[in-house]
Amino acid sequence: MxxxxxxxxxxxxxxxxxxxxxxxxxxxxxxxxxxxxxxxxxxxxxxxxxxxxxxxxxxxxxxxxxxxxxxxxxxxxxxxxxxxxxxxxxxxxxxxxxxxxxxxxxxxxxxxxxxxxxxxxxxxxxxxxxxxxxxxxxxxxxxxxxxxxxxxxxxxxxxxxxxxxxxxxxxxxxxxxxxxxxxxxxxxxxxxxxxxxxxxxxxxxxxxxxxxxxxxxxxxxxxxxxxxxxxxxxxxxxxxxxxxxxxxxxxxxxxxxxxxxxxxxxxxxxxxxxxxxxxxxxxxxxxxxxVQVDLSLACFQFSLDPLPDPVDRSKCASRMSAQLQLVQQERRFYFIGRAKREVIFSVLADSLDEARQKFRASGRSDSDALFIIKTETSIYLA
Ligand SMILES: C[S@@+](CC[C@H](N)C(=O)[O-])C[C@H]1O[C@@H](n2cnc3c(N)ncnc32)[C@H](O)[C@@H]1O
Missing domain, CATH: 3.40.50.150 (Vaccinia Virus protein VP39)
Incomplete structure (x- = not known):
């Protein structure tokens, strides 16, 4: 040895x-x-x-x-x-x-x-x-x-x-x-x-x-x-x-x-x-x-005499999925600040690369962000 x-x-x-x-x-x-x-x-x-x-x-x-x-x-x-x-x-x-x-x-x-x-x-x-x-x-x-x-x-x-x-x-x-x-x-x-x-x-x-x-x-x-x-x-x-x-x-x-x-x-x-x-x-x-992201979903009826409570469909989605059709989808990227713990920039984009480009185009540098959160929203209708 x-x-x-x-x-x-x-x-x-x-x-x-x-x-x-x-x-x-x-x-x-x-x-x-x-x-x-x-x-x-x-x-x-x-x-x-x-x-x-x-x-x-x-x-x-x-x-x-x-x-x-x-x-x-x-x-x-x-x-x-x-x-x-x-x-x-x-x-x-x-x-x-x-x-x-x-x-x-x-x-x-x-x-x-x-x-x-x-x-x-x-x-x-x-x-x-x-x-x-x-x-x-x-x-x-x-x-x-x-x-x-x-x-x-x-x-x-x-x-x-x-x-x-x-x-x-x-x-x-x-x-x-x-x-x-x-x-x-x-x-x-x-x-x-x-x-x-x-x-x-x-x-x-x-x-x-x-x-x-x-x-x-x-x-x-x-x-x-x-x-x-x-x-x-x-x-x-x-x-x-x-x-x-x-x-x-x-x-x-x-x-x-x-x-x-x-x-x-x-x-x-x-x-x-x-x-x-x-x-x-x-x-x-x-x-x-x-990060903690809270999601909630509520559907409001548009009428002169709305129901007192919104109709919450968040628990129904899986049961209804067979008849559902995708009508709207979007991806949003949130840039979280390195120095201050807050959202310093948010943007709709198809990909992370596109979101990053938009972030840079806004005059910020990569090191300004500690990390990025992506949320995806898909709306299906029966
Ligand atoms: C046994 S694993 C540790 C796993 C860890 N405890 C966990 O819960 O994920 C050893 C790790 O040391 C890294 N590693 C090996 N040699 C290293 C070195 N010289 N310096 C730093 N990391 C090293 C390896 O890539 C590997 O991920």
């Missing part, structure tokens, strides 16, 4: 050469020059949520030392290596993405040690970190934590109540993932909201075995991530070990589950993600939580 030492800022030192190791490549850093934090791919300054696209090692290196209260990390499992698994009752090969391929036990461990060191540097003195993983990765994570001087607090067994069957019939059915909880170092006085956890557990001390269902259908409404964690799991972690207003970081944020849980529980959130597709998914999930 390569011998690695750590600089004070968590980057690695091999002999006299100072390097920051990233997935599969090395970036030479000029000693003494602090890397600059790129601008986030998504930022909601009102709720203090930021997502950076890129390699978490580069991003973590640019985050100030001792600035983060809590970290949840769900790193690559290194298990997409041609094996088989059961998905929706079918035999499928395990391919979660190139990011999940093993590079060999030593390289995988070097990678785990690098990002854990970078996380340790940014944690506040009393901060703590949770890392989830299967057997493919979690032993290396635990060993790296011991090498780096983290203080191990608990290893949680997350039990999945209804796991997919083991198709080979040569092993027990895999039904758990381990989540290691550790404080920054031996001196840390970590946060544990003991009373709250006991209350959540109907007055009994909470054990380190947690039975939590995998993500529900509503959590996958905007798309799927192959290793998406349930919001309920992240909410328990955040409630157990952080307070409102504190900063939570997820270096491998995937579909944004940690950021969503942080938003729902009034924590600040910072995420890093390599993939543009997963970044888009997490932005969709977060923005959908920033």
């Amino acid at each position: 390569t011998k690695i030492e750590n600089n004070a800022d968590g980057t690695e030192r091999r002999g006299t050469e100072r390097t920051e190791k990233t997935e599969g490549r090395k970036i030479e850093a000029n000693s003494g020059v602090k890397p600059l934090l790129q601008s986030p791919a998504f930022e909601d300054s009102k709720h203090h949520i930021k997502i950076y696209q890129g390699d978490c090692l580069e991003i973590l290196a640019a985050i100030p030392e001792s600035s983060v209260d809590l970290i949840f990390a769900d790193p690559p499992y290194f298990l997409s290596n041609g094996g088989i698994t059961c998905h929706a009752g079918k035999m499928v090969s395990v391919h979660k993405g190139d990011w999940d391929k093993s590079r060999g036990a030593d390289a995988n461990h070097d990678f785990n040690r690098s990002w854990l060191a970078a996380c340790q540097r940014v944690l506040k003195p009393d901060g703590s970190i949770w890392v989830s993983g299967t057997a493919h990765v979690i032993h290396s994570v635990g060993f790296a934590m011991q090498q780096l001087g983290f203080k191990l607090l608990n290893d949680i067994s997350w039990v999945k109540p209804n796991p997919p069957p083991n198709l080979s019939c040569r092993y027990f059915t895999h039904a758990t993932e381990t989540i290691i909880w550790a404080a920054k170092n031996a001196k840390s006085r970590h946060t544990f909201n003991y009373k709250l956890m006991k209350e959540t557990n109907r007055g009994k001390q909470m054990k380190s075995v947690w039975e939590i269902r995998p993500p529900e259908a509503w959590e996958k409404k905007f798309g799927k991530h192959p290793t998406q964690k349930p919001v309920a799991l992240l909410e328990r972690i955040l409630l157990a070990s952080s307070h409102e207003g504190e900063l939570v970081l997820d270096p491998f944020c995937g579909s944004g589950t940690t950021l969503l849980a942080a938003f729902r529980l009034h924590r600040q959130a910072l995420g890093c993600e390599l993939s543009a597709d997963f970044l888009t998914l997490s932005i969709r999930r977060i923005c959908s939580n920033l």
Whole structure:
């Protein structure tokens, strides 16, 4: 195994050469020059949520030392290596993405040690970190934590109540993932909201075995991530070990589950993600939580002596659909301001591209809008 030492800022030192190791490549850093934090791919300054696209090692290196209260990390499992698994009752090969391929036990461990060191540097003195993983990765994570001087607090067994069957019939059915909880170092006085956890557990001390269902259908409404964690799991972690207003970081944020849980529980959130597709998914999930659109429908009779109440047909549409004819359809796009949380522009357009062009033509720039809401109205008549 390569011998690695750590600089004070968590980057690695091999002999006299100072390097920051990233997935599969090395970036030479000029000693003494602090890397600059790129601008986030998504930022909601009102709720203090930021997502950076890129390699978490580069991003973590640019985050100030001792600035983060809590970290949840769900790193690559290194298990997409041609094996088989059961998905929706079918035999499928395990391919979660190139990011999940093993590079060999030593390289995988070097990678785990690098990002854990970078996380340790940014944690506040009393901060703590949770890392989830299967057997493919979690032993290396635990060993790296011991090498780096983290203080191990608990290893949680997350039990999945209804796991997919083991198709080979040569092993027990895999039904758990381990989540290691550790404080920054031996001196840390970590946060544990003991009373709250006991209350959540109907007055009994909470054990380190947690039975939590995998993500529900509503959590996958905007798309799927192959290793998406349930919001309920992240909410328990955040409630157990952080307070409102504190900063939570997820270096491998995937579909944004940690950021969503942080938003729902009034924590600040910072995420890093390599993939543009997963970044888009997490932005969709977060923005959908920033919006509530109430729709109501009422039909008024046009006569000299109108009925006292309008005729509400909103519940009848599905029952009548066989005889209905589409008579009017429109798409409206609402641009929500980045600086002020209000509708700064709205326009009827056939497509998002057309709406964007009209937005720009109105003299505004793309960065003025935090996100865009599309509503579609279709009127059918019998
Ligand atoms: C196990 S998944 C995390 C899933 C996440 N917990 C969720 O609920 O959606 C790991 C994620 O890390 C990303 N990733 C892999 N290597 C990375 C790196 N060096 N920096 C940032 N993200 C990385 C992958 O694209 C993947 O989405």
